[in-house]
Amino acid sequence: MSHKVLVLPGDGIGPEIMAEAVKVLESLRSDGLDIELEHGLVGGAAHDASGTPLPENTLRLARAADAVLLGAVGGPRWESLNIALRPEKGLLGLRSELGLFANLRPALLYPQLASASSLKAEVVAGLDLMIVRELTGGIYFGQPRGVRVLADGQREGFNTLVYSESEIRRIARVAFDIAMKRGRRVCSVDKANVLECTELWREVVSMVAKDYPQVSLTHMYVDNAAMQLVRAPKQFDVIVTTNMFGDILSDEAAMLTGSIGMLPSASVDAAHKGMYEPIHGSAPDIAGKGIANPLGTILSVAMMLRYTLDQPDLALRVERAVEAVLSQGLRTADIHTNGCSRVGTAQMGAAVVAALHG
Ligand code: IPM
Numbered sequence: 001m002s003h004k005v006l007v008l009p010g011d012g013i014g015p016e017i018m019a020e021a022v023k024v025l026e027s028l029r030s031d032g033l034d035i036e037l038e039h040g041l042v043g044g045a046a047h048d049a050s051g052t053p054l055p056e057n058t059l060r061l062a063r064a065a066d067a068v069l070l071g072a073v074g075g076p077r078w079e080s081l082n083i084a085l086r087p088e089k090g091l092l093g094l095r096s097e098l099g100l101f102a103n104l105r106p107a108l109l110y111p112q113l114a115s116a117s118s119l120k121a122e123v124v125a126g127l128d129l130m131i132v133r134e135l136t137g138g139i140y141f142g143q144p145r146g147v148r149v150l151a152d153g154q155r156e157g158f159n160t161l162v163y164s165e166s167e168i169r170r171i172a173r174v175a176f177d178i179a180m181k182r183g184r185r186v187c188s189v190d191k192a193n194v195l196e197c198t199e200l201w202r203e204v205v206s207m208v209a210k211d212y213p214q215v216s217l218t219h220m221y222v223d224n225a226a227m228q229l230v231r232a233p234k235q236f237d238v239i240v241t242t243n244m245f246g247d248i249l250s251d252e253a254a255m256l257t258g259s260i261g262m263l264p265s266a267s268v269d270a271a272h273k274g275m276y277e278p279i280h281g282s283a284p285d286i287a288g289k290g291i292a293n294p295l296g297t298i299l300s301v302a303m304m305l306r307y308t309l310d311q312p313d314l315a316l317r318v319e320r321a322v323e324a325v326l327s328q329g330l331r332t333a334d335i336h337t338n339g340c341s342r343v344g345t346a347q348m349g350a351a352v353v354a355a356l357h358g
């Protein structure tokens, strides 16, 4: 059966990096992968074309697709818009409308890039951790929210951190299932010493752990986790945490690997339908220059092959092709170090496609 993949390039460097990921997909298709590609608008690009960051048509295509491949959204051009019309709302809307509650953000250090990390090579060598971030709940979506005017005339902003037991249970299960296929260690990150909501989080995660006797569970407060990630990141295997803590810790974990441009992510529902995107943003400062790193998006294709399209061998093939171009010494500007060859976005994409067949 043919799989439908919706391609949403988005804004900034999105279209440039997506063009390379699509080349990889097309190359796999000509080798027999049975997929149909469709294209749509999201984010600022959609706002400019139709006045909304998530047009009905895009949502319809996304619902009908097996997987969505997304570039990046946002940029200074849209920052002054009302928050409901900003590009980020397109992304948040897709996550929530598609029920993509589990966000998987691996932080893997390629040995070839050890010197690109801002930490000492021995602290990060061999780093391989997975952040499982809850993605459709918590303070990002909690009600009530807004800005109101108080009796004394000043304004007050408010958001709500809320998690039900079932929301905590299902994300915990995802984390434990992934840990079973990795190092069998889960660290649940919360702020249970201050926030009742995350006290419940801790309790429910501990209950779920009983169904996974082979996995060891630890708990850590988020401030300590932020510190441990830069002190001794290799202590972690799988980290499971709330939407906002996961947002913050995943940027931190990404940087440990030397380049945020390298890292893919998956956002999946219970049936493994998913949206795949690099974890970096739209990088408006370098958009249109042809220098952005397409590897995060290409590795997102690998995650899509593994988690939604059920093609683990092809996923591995894409990952090996990325490693091969790194071993050839090819580097985009963000991961460039002395002695390597600096290449642009399209050259990097072409090198990966060549390595796929190498
Ligand atoms: C991310 C981003 C998004 C988030 C923004 C763009 C809404 O930072 O995917 O981590 O906060 O979730």
Ligand code: MG
Pocket (backbone or CB within 6 Å): 247, 248, 251
């Ligand atoms: Mg983020």
